[in-house]
Amino acid sequence: xxxxxxxxxxxxxxPAERDMLHSFATIQRLLxxxxxxxxxxxxxxxxxxxxxxxxxxxxxAKDLSICRRQGLNVRAxxxxxxxxxxxxSFDAVFCSNVLEHVxxxxxxxxxxxxxxxxxxxxxxxxxxxxxxxxxLVGRNRYYENHGGHLYSFTPRNVRRLLNQAGFxxxxxxxxxxxxxxxxxxxxxxxxxxxxxxxxxPIGLRLADNYxxxxxxxxxxAAAPAPPAPAVAVPTRS
Numbered sequence: 001x002x003x004x005x006x007x008x009x010x011x012x013x014x015p016a017e018r019d020m021l022h023s024f025a026t027i028q029r030l031l032x033x034x035x036x037x038x039x040x041x042x043x044x045x046x047x048x049x050x051x052x053x054x055x056x057x058x059x060x061a062k063d064l065s066i067c068r069r070q071g072l073n074v075r076a077x078x079x080x081x082x083x084x085x086x087x088x089s090f091d092a093v094f095c096s097n098v099l100e101h102v103x104x105x106x107x108x109x110x111x112x113x114x115x116x117x118x119x120x121x122x123x124x125x126x127x128x129x130x131x132x133x134x135x136l137v138g139r140n141r142y143y144e145n146h147g148g149h150l151y152s153f154t155p156r157n158v159r160r161l162l163n164q165a166g167f168x169x170x171x172x173x174x175x176x177x178x179x180x181x182x183x184x185x186x187x188x189x190x191x192x193x194x195x196x197x198x199x200x201p202i203g204l205r206l207a208d209n210y211x212x213x214x215x216x217x218x219x220x221a222a223a224p225a226p227p228a229p230a231v232a233v234p235t236r237s
Contacts, residue, residue: 020045021096021209022179022188027124030213034091034122037115039079039108040098044072050094057083079108085115092116096126097209101148109165118216123167125212126175127153134177134208155200158212167214172200177208 024046033051041047041056044067057077058064067074077083080103093112099105112123129135130152153161159169176182176191195203204210 021126021175021211022183023173023175023192023209023211024049024126026173027094027126027211027213030122031092031094031124036092036094037085037090037112039093039095039112040101041067041072041074043067044070044074046094046096047072047074055085055090080104083111083115085111087114088117088121090115090117090121092122092124094124096124097128099125099127100151100153103150105151105153106161106164109161109167113166113216116216118166119218121216123162123214123216125158125214126209127158127212128209129204129207131205132177132208133205155204155210155212162212162214166217168217169212169214171211171213173211173213174203174207175209175211177206179208 028049031050035052036047036050036054038047038050038054038056041058041063042060043063044056047054047056047067048070054073056067056072056074057079058067058074059076059078061076064074064076079098093116095108095112099108102108109123113121116123128149155172162169174192174195176188176195179188182188182191195207198206
């Protein structure tokens with residue numbers, strides 16, 4: 001199923017992008033020109049920035065309706081089940097604040113690997129941070145205010161999951177908190193740069209989300225079959 005992911009009319013009628021991470025601009029550049037599968041596309045705030053032929057999957061009929069009114073290419077899908085998507089059919093998979101909601105994160109990552117062209121397919125994951133300053137002193141408690149959160153992830157265990165699923169992680173990017181206030185004060189770019197230079201545990205405390213970018217690996221070659229055991233041939237005396 002192919003259709004234009006966005007059009008000039010769609011941009012003017014799109015919903016407010018208050019749920020978008022400000023650091024998405026960097027991720028958008030990495031995905032430019034690629035056909036993207038958006039897992040958990042919600043109301044299309046990210047999807048409408050992707051190239052023609054991109055596709056969004058979501059379970060919410062309300063969100064899918066909003067996307068279709070924008071002219072976006074979307075399909076209903078339960079991300080806890082195998083994806084009804086052909087193998088190696090997308091250049092990139094985008095998954096923002098979704099992995100922590102699914103029953104089996106590793107299974108979804110393996111499905112993402114399956115539908116990506118390889119080698120060279122790109123996966124962009126956005127994940128919230130449990131135990132960050134926004135979680136401890138703000139009103140954004142990781143589990144209490146987000147009933148759908150089943151898991152939390154650190155960059156370290158995300159890398160382990162990605163390796164298990166057939167990806168090579170290449171970059172982690174932190175989203176400063178509070179991003180909206182920092183943007184209004186003109187400090188957001190400087191804050192984002194500062195987080196990259198801090199020790200990662202401290203940087204994570206001062207962020208409320210982070211991106212992990214990974215690339216698909218070529219499937220390993222099958223191990224050669226062991227040689228057949230030699231059979232002794234009896235000889236006549």
